Amino acid sequence: MSDDKKDIKKLEEHFDGIIEHDHPLPNWWVATFVITVVFSIFYYGYYELLDGPTLDQELSVKMAEIEQQQKDSVGKAFDNLDQDVLKQEFIDKGKVVFAEKCFMCHGQQGQGLIGPNLTDNFWIHGNTSQNILHVIQKGVPEKGMVPWEAVLSAEEQIATVAFIKSLKGTNPPTPKAAEGTEYKD
Amino acid sequence: MNQNYEYFSYDDDIVKKFLLATMIWAGAAFLFGLLAALQLAYWPLNLNSEYLTFGRLRPLHTNAAIFAFAGNAIFAGIYYSTQRLLKARLFSDLLGRIHFWGWQLIIVAAAITLPLGYSQSKEYAELEWPIDIAITLVWVVFAINFFGTIKKRREKHMYVAIWFYIATIITVAVLHIVNSIELPVTFLKSYPVYAGIQDALVQWWYGHNAVAFFLTTPFLGLMYYFMPKIADRPVYSYRLSIIHFWSLVFIYIWAGPHHLLYTALPDWAQTLGMIFSLMLWAPSWGGMINGLLTLRGAWHLLRTDPLVKFMVAAITFYGMATFEGPLLSIKSVSAVGHYTDWIIGHVHSGALGWNGFLSFAMIYYLVPKLWSTKLYSLKLATTHFWLGLVGILLYYISMVSAGITQGLMWHAVNENGKLVYPDFVETVTRIVPLYWVRALGGVLYLAGFILMAYNIWKTLKTAPKDQKEPTYAALKPNFESSSGETTHKKLEGMGLVFSVLSFIAIAVGSIVEIIPTLSLHKYVEPARVTDPYSALELAGRDIYIREGCYTCHSQMIRKLSAEVLRYGPASTIEESMWDRPFQWGSKRTGPDLARSGGKYPNLWHYRHMMDPRSTTPGSIMPNYPWLYTKKTDYLVLRKKLSVMQSLGVPYTDEQLAQADLDAQKQAMSIVEDLKQNGVEDPKLEEKEIVALIAYLQAMGKKERAE
Numbered sequence: 012m013s014d015d016k017k018d019i020k021k022l023e024e025h026f027d028g029i030i031e032h033d034h035p036l037p038n039w040w041v042a043t044f045v046i047t048v049v050f051s052i053f054y055y056g057y058y059e060l061l062d063g064p065t066l067d068q069e070l071s072v073k074m075a076e077i078e079q080q081q082k083d084s085v086g087k088a089f090d091n092l093d094q095d096v097l098k099q100e101f102i103d104k105g106k107v108v109f110a111e112k113c114f115m116c117h118g119q120q121g122q123g124l125i126g127p128n129l130t131d132n133f134w135i136h137g138n139t140s141q142n143i144l145h146v147i148q149k150g151v152p153e154k155g156m157v158p159w160e161a162v163l164s165a166e167e168q169i170a171t172v173a174f175i176k177s178l179k180g181t182n183p184p185t186p187k188a189a190e191g192t193e194y195k196d
Numbered sequence: 197m198n199q200n201y202e203y204f205s206y207d208d209d210i211v212k213k214f215l216l217a218t219m220i221w222a223g224a225a226f227l228f229g230l231l232a233a234l235q236l237a238y239w240p241l242n243l244n245s246e247y248l249t250f251g252r253l254r255p256l257h258t259n260a261a262i263f264a265f266a267g268n269a270i271f272a273g274i275y276y277s278t279q280r281l282l283k284a285r286l287f288s289d290l291l292g293r294i295h296f297w298g299w300q301l302i303i304v305a306a307a308i309t310l311p312l313g314y315s316q317s318k319e320y321a322e323l324e325w326p327i328d329i330a331i332t333l334v335w336v337v338f339a340i341n342f343f344g345t346i347k348k349r350r351e352k353h354m355y356v357a358i359w360f361y362i363a364t365i366i367t368v369a370v371l372h373i374v375n376s377i378e379l380p381v382t383f384l385k386s387y388p389v390y391a392g393i394q395d396a397l398v399q400w401w402y403g404h405n406a407v408a409f410f411l412t413t414p415f416l417g418l419m420y421y422f423m424p425k426i427a428d429r430p431v432y433s434y435r436l437s438i439i440h441f442w443s444l445v446f447i448y449i450w451a452g453p454h455h456l457l458y459t460a461l462p463d464w465a466q467t468l469g470m471i472f473s474l475m476l477w478a479p480s481w482g483g484m485i486n487g488l489l490t491l492r493g494a495w496h497l498l499r500t501d502p503l504v505k506f507m508v509a510a511i512t513f514y515g516m517a518t519f520e521g522p523l524l525s526i527k528s529v530s531a532v533g534h535y536t537d538w539i540i541g542h543v544h545s546g547a548l549g550w551n552g553f554l555s556f557a558m559i560y561y562l563v564p565k566l567w568s569t570k571l572y573s574l575k576l577a578t579t580h581f582w583l584g585l586v587g588i589l590l591y592y593i594s595m596v597s598a599g600i601t602q603g604l605m606w607h608a609v610n611e612n613g614k615l616v617y618p619d620f621v622e623t624v625t626r627i628v629p630l631y632w633v634r635a636l637g638g639v640l641y642l643a644g645f646i647l648m649a650y651n652i653w654k655t656l657k658t659a660p661k662d663q664k665e666p667t668y669a670a671l672k673p674n675f676e677s678s679s680g681e682t683t684h685k686k687l688e689g690m691g692l693v694f695s696v697l698s699f700i701a702i703a704v705g706s707i708v709e710i711i712p713t714l715s716l717h718k719y720v721e722p723a724r725v726t727d728p729y730s731a732l733e734l735a736g737r738d739i740y741i742r743e744g745c746y747t748c749h750s751q752m753i754r755k756l757s758a759e760v761l762r763y764g765p766a767s768t769i770e771e772s773m774w775d776r777p778f779q780w781g782s783k784r785t786g787p788d789l790a791r792s793g794g795k796y797p798n799l800w801h802y803r804h805m806m807d808p809r810s811t812t813p814g815s816i817m818p819n820y821p822w823l824y825t826k827k828t829d830y831l832v833l834r835k836k837l838s839v840m841q842s843l844g845v846p847y848t849d850e851q852l853a854q855a856d857l858d859a860q861k862q863a864m865s866i867v868e869d870l871k872q873n874g875v876e877d878p879k880l881e882e883k884e885i886v887a888l889i890a891y892l893q894a895m896g897k898k899e900r901a902e
Contacts (some may be wrong), residue, residue: 018666018667018668019203019667019668019669020666020667020668020669021201021409021669021670022283022350022668022670023667024283025351025353026351026355027277027280027425029355029421029424029430029431029772029819030424030427030430030431030434031356031430031431031433031434032430032431032433032434032436032631033433033434034432034433034435034436034489035431035433035435036435036439037485039482040436040478040482040485041478043477043478043481044478044479045478047474047475047478047522050471050474051472051474054470054471054473055467055468056468058467059463059464059467061668065463066458066463066466066755066768067486069755069764070755070756070757070760071793073757074757074760076613077609077613077761078613079613080611080612080613081612081613081614083612084612084613084614093551111813113810114620114809115810115812115813120230120699125796125797125799125800125803125811125873126797129564140809140831143767152794152795152796155794155795155796155797155798155799157795157796161614161615161761161762162614162618162619162620164612168458177740183304193410195383
């Protein structure tokens, strides 16, 4: 036993030999702490105890601004709708929009898929340019047609109407069955 | 020989076990992370497999990283340092082994159940109720073993590392138990007692403090032990350690609601979350200062010693992450950063930098010591360091760029009051190249780890075969407090009092924030009646939860104008008042779904879940072909509704009795609609896709004004 004890290490040091100095707290650190605490007290006081705006109030102010901007911007963009939809430049532009946003539901050639066929004489919500524009803008939520007003610019909306009108009578393969009322112009 | 000496040895075998487990699970966590990263860059890597799809892989990755890798590292480090700091062998060898094997079994159970889709969908608390109970039991075993060791210590005062361990053990127990209160439905399915804003608040109180008390406080304790040991330098400031310990523990617990800014959570709770996050900045940096300044006078070690490199980088990443955290908690910054990859970058600078590098330094330090040998190659360790560092930097920079880019795109509104990028998918395809950069960062980090595994394996091979536990001798100290001690010094000699005070420190914030929302009715406007989900919708909701849809889709339109423009009116408290669990989400890899109900026809969803690119070109969402073959479990619906009823959801007894019949009826009506639109699929009404469509169509449609 006494021989063994030579191998035994006596643990005289504290904390496994780790020494702790006791430097003062850095001033900049104390300042940071104090500033964040003081700021926090004022911040909470203003927003939660005094008359600071709630998140709902901030949102409604912002939304009112945006709605005004939207109203102002619509202006006269749609005044010449009936003439514009006949122009080739609009039809070409509309083709691009259709290939990006519409074909998933209405088919590559407008033959109909999830949504109705756009190439026949049958229309569910009317066949005038105004009717089509309205469906594009507001959608038909109960049938799953998405409103595009927020997504497409006024010019793109007109172009899309133009392209859709140009599809009439193209007779693509595998058309979806007719839906709605027949319009014989 | 002095007769008062007591002789003892340390239980280092348990430390070795936890260290090896750390290495094994680290590899798993990194691999899962890399695969998940690649899936986001290249969706076909979801492999059309139900078990490996991103929604199920992501919880597996986070659980493996936090509880398997970091967890085992913590246990190894705590068991090693506690014995030495207290001059006492662990309270019980047996409890240590129960702790070890129990924890590994829990990890295995997680690795089996998560890919199978058993998930509560509460982040970092996904595991189902039997595993929750097992975690509680194993944690109690750990606590008994730890506090028992404090009880039999031969060092009068507890060193700062022990304080952090005490706070960790107490707080994790409280967090886990409170957040996991749930009612079982079946063996592996449960519903939480909390609903809507309650569930959101409790979950993020838990989630945020899992980061605080599982990934921060224990690692600060490890830093206070291993940094001075590795550098062989004194700790910078004892008084700083006192101030930053108590302020950190007290303040951290309040900060959870910063995950919920601009949501339907009441304003006061959000503001508390923000200001306590700001006040947390200095306490966090107190730890960084004490860690880094321990090196003062020995900065040259940074050039020569890879262990010091790992340590200093770890502490630096800790400092960065704890500066960025308060920054991201400022409401207007959160508006842009939340739901984006900025947050992913933020947590990975913490996880890979702070937790990863500190664990690596600890392992490189401990393995040669425990196995009485020398590290095989310092050069390899240095290479590991540089690979890891470049990996983290690529990861962080790419994700912060991706997050800020996407956040600004989401919020861009032009002078006409319209969204500049109205197509969500456009904001996704823009950042896919950055997903590749992130994956490259992951490859480098993993490569560094493989070098480490090789280095450790070679080191172990040089270990002498027969190793005896050395015996130590120490005097039993006089535990009575002496007059020369400061108050805090006295406290350091009182294990129980110290623990009770730590508990009180974390209880204050918890109580102030959670208790008011427990009476949810106070916040609900009676005029806004919300109907509970129909039986089929509930079945679909549970599929949504199983597939981890919440890992990429939020259901919370924040009170921000750009979100209202994109998704519709801001979400209300009432809309999620029956939601158990809540599904607000924390990341938008895909768009918010809170108001997706009725937006598209059933056929759209039918095609979209089969192949998202057929309806949304450019989408990176996985395909879900198994939803078209697996059958909805109609029979369990009565049980599900009855558990919901007992939790206070207003289902009538008639609805309970008819649950499966009602669900089948609703399924038939959806199938009729699909048939009319050309879907031909026999027995479609039995399939899960129909239940999921019912749920997707119900989102945002359950509230009605009276």
